[in-house]
Amino acid sequence: MGYGIALEVWGAYGLFTRPEMKVERVSYDVLTPSAARGIIEAIYWKPAISWHIDRIHVYNPIEFTNIRRNEVSSKISASIVDSVMKGSAKPLYINTNADRQQRASMVLKNVRYIIQAHFELTDKAGETDTVEKHYNIALRKMRNGQCYHNPYFGCREFPANFRLVEGDFPKSGLTGERDLGYMLYDIDFTNLEDIKPTFFRAIMRDGVIDLSDCEVFR
Template sequence: MKRYCLELSGDFACFTRPEMKVERVSYDVITPSAARACFEAILWKPAIRWHIRQIDVLKPINWINLRRNEVGSVISTRNVETAMKGGNAILGLNIEDERQQRAGLFLRDVAYRVHADLEFLAGRDANANANKYYEMFERRVSRGQCVNQPYLGCREFAAYFRLVTDMATEPCAIDETRELGFMLHDLDFNKPSDPTPRFFRAQLKNGVVMVPTWDSEEVRG
């Protein structure tokens, strides 16, 4: 494994708490799963896996209430299957009929420094080695390249990223310590049709959240 550090920042963020069924309410800090998705937006291959190890909060935690328009339904999978077989099916949605307004409690003006390990899965690419993927990621991130724009919880909240190479020149995390409660660690995809969320008890200590490993006793299904 090789460790990398990304600075992620943006104007707004929403890392939705799963217990909030109607209104969108964000966790106080970016979740490991959302951080992993940002790394994967820059580089993802079947032969690699990202592991989030540490999250540094660089700006004070500030909140904002927003009301957004959302679409209240999705296109029918049956219609999609019919269209794929050459049949006639409606694949559109009338936004005016399906529009819903929902309030949300979001984060604003956020910045994080996320430390992650890049693991090479040799069994999935027998003709390569770990250095191939290390160099690939370093080349892409240094050029600002990504497969899709990283985002902070919601796709409309774009994340700006840069590779951190010299911690000595970087600003310190915020001076704040408190309990964050149970936070989403990631989803267990052993059953792709029914992924299971797993949680851990998050603590902010001097602006830093340490993320336990996936197989740790601290991570609960």
């Protein structure tokens, strides 16, 4: 993988919600591959490339804390947006005072990871889209701390700091093997009529979750 990157990310909190929790939000033990991809895509994404996560290095001990957050209980439906675009006078907003509700969340605290990833060209790449071109742009943005929008750890309330790691990086202080169970891998948008989540068995060895050859379940 000559065009891979290593990106260090860290922050005060992270919330990578388990889908089986229906009422209160409970985070997975570590950053999920889909959240890691979202962080990188917040920095640099184009239709011509597709990012793939190879490894997640976990540096800080896994710690949880409970917080309460205000959330809205509804969202604007696509049908209402479509009606307004066609001239309807329906309200196109959410009344946060009426829809606000308080929910408890079990979140991670003091998180720090190094994400190893690479990208591949997609079928939307044009004649001017080369691997070298996109690689150099991604490196420049990561070196300069630039991004399309601020990356975050699962929720926008939990921003992620980032820096490009060049050369060797330290080994994790976590040792031994830890089975983290089945975790969300990504969302499969191949069939837009039948969007499905995919999962994998997360095994952390000496602080590293290797995704380069993991089995994905649908």
